[in-house]
Amino acid sequence: MSRGGSESVADFSPQYDPKTVEDRIYKLWEEGGFFAPEAHKSSADNSNSKKSFTIVVPPPNITGSLHMGHALNATIQDILVRKKRMEGYKTLWLPGTDHAGIATQNVVEKDLKKQGISRHDLGREKFLEKIWEWKEKYGNIILDQFKKLGASMDWSRTRFTMDEKYQKAVAEAFLYYHKKGWLYKAERVINWCVRCQTSLSDLELEYKQEDGKLYFIRYPLVSQNNAENFLRNSALSPRGSALVVATTRPETMLGDSAVAVNPKDERYKNLVGKKAMLPIQNREIPIIADDHIEQEFGTGAVKVTPAHDFADADMGERHKLPFRKIIDERGKMTKEAGAICEGLKIGECRDRVVAELKKEGLIEKEEPYRHNVAICYRCGTVIEPLPSMQWFLKMQELAKMALNAAESGKVRFHPERWKDVYIDWLKNVRDWNVSRQIWWGHKIPLEGETDVLDTWFSSALWPVATLGWPEKTKDLKTFYPTSVLSTARDIINLWVMRMVFSGLELMNEVPFSDVIVHATILTKDGKRMSKSLGTGIDPMTLIEKYGADATRFGLIWQAMGGQDVHWSEEHVVAGKKFCNKIWNAARFVLSQLPATSYSTGPSPRALGQLPASPIANTDEDKKILERLEHVKKEVSGLIDTYEFGQALHDLYDFFWHEFCDIYLETAKKQLQDEKLKENTEEILSYVLYTSLKLLHPFMPFITEEIWSKLPIENKKHLIIESWLGQKV
């Protein structure tokens, strides 16, 4: 492994070119087996060798390709993993992908649609075959992109949430909960996507603002006596004996079971217990009192449609009202909606109902009204609440466990404020609807059940299942619980919380102790990056243009303290320049070292080993060595507390300004002085070598490449070098 200094320098062109380096270096790491936890040969001197450090990557969807969030997240994890590996830990970063039920099914459906084929044309079996084909073809693109970024993942342990063993784990977990009595089947009002033809959990909804109308509808009162009484007290119904309700969805009146008012509302007090006539349907419905009703909104009287509204469903339960299902799973009106509306689509029915009511003079007024409607997080279609037979997982005990894990500090959030987001959500959680009526997913493992499970049910098992659960594997014993989970903020409850209770319930231990909630990368204007809007930036383009190290630099440089990032490419440019600076500093230092003395001779220096602490002869020597010691501690500490941006700023500042701008210039003079020459050489190499180690987790390719050129006897690759000089 010995090389003459001059020979090394000859390999250096004055510009660093990532294209000639990155693929070669990555291959070198992969072939060397350094990504596996067994990277270090066991050594008695390595005090950390018995400790493990584990991260399971948040598995990207197989429909996905790398976006800026992935790139940042992967870089963060790689920094942690590389540092721990260099510290001698048994380090595992486990990669994999998620089958992403609805998302993938939709993508493949769309793909088939181009050929004019629907999934129903193919049938379930054939369609699933198509998805598997698709997965084989495109499913691992993002994993290759992780490699381009330099991610040091153990590819031998790559998992997929639908691989054979994983399917067993999911079935096992389902049966476990079922046996325990925490899984039950019930007909409930759930979120239904009429396009995807499946139920969705509350967390799978998004909201969009919609400019609609608020319709004020007159419901005639049934008893004439009461009506007269009412008329004397109310100006709300000038044209007759009627109660006026306000609604944004007039078509649902066809399924009304009651009209509700607040029990304290003086205007309606004497109507409670009486009846109103539901127009069009000509059905009598009771007038009930319920605390939930706001007196100030609309007229203070609300139509109650238990089958098609969550609040009304609750009221329906409280008051034992009938659930009349007037909208079916295809978004069409049922027979129960009545002869004039049966078979119409929801929108058509709305028009029809409004026209009918107008004809009868029952629309008091219409007001423009802006409100939020729930939409499917996968296809954007408006969600219909409707009653449906589904599987639910009881959340009471599981939520308690998950809550306790955060409150007790067994799971810590970074930044800490995300703990509140997690806790607040858990405090009023409903049972989890875990069944989905799509084809792509884990089938419910019970006789006669045809539904599949919510994709997040399997994601919830990720840390345990990837390590072997339910088998009592060596990996599970060694690497569970994992150390850190790094993720985006929008899946704290969708995913993180569910992993916590799954881990606690199935393994009796939290799945990870620390959760990093990384920055969200926005456009320069602070807008969401979106592929469909064309506002997204492709990290692969950056890597192509500036190199992986520069891209990582740009990401970490900007992502300070988990704050939102308004992305600007200049920092990637700065990263590229920094690469060149490191490259040339190394070029200079190596050119100054004697070419031959590193391969022969008796002294440690001559053997090409690093002096533990070079002697400082001058004030400049002293200063640079002191500053180096300081930066070593600083950077180590900052990585341990997940302050990667600050660590990189410190390193940048030290290397560029203190080492290159000042000390290197001083060294040029000192090298002319025979008395100082040799010692200055030692300091130059010591500071360079140590800096390369400190920089390696952030910028792994260039540092490894330079390391390969250093005139050190029997050196290891930098990826497994000792972090701060401890034996590994």
Place this chain on the structure above:
RNA sequence: GGGCAUUUAGCUCAGUGGUAGAGCGUUGCAUUCACAUUGCAAAGGUCGCUGGUUCGAUCCCAGCAAUGCCCACCA
């Protein structure tokens, strides 16, 4: 309706109870000397607003404003 975050140089952002910092951009000077993907130097900010605490506030406290995000069964 509730909560959280942000507000500092032209832009993107750090930071500190005591004359304000980085990257990029701008201006001037310097190239046979590791790097012009460079070096040296300069210009540029009453640190969102109003009060309070303090000898002293950009930083701590209170209130306000603007922006963004999350949560919520005002139909």
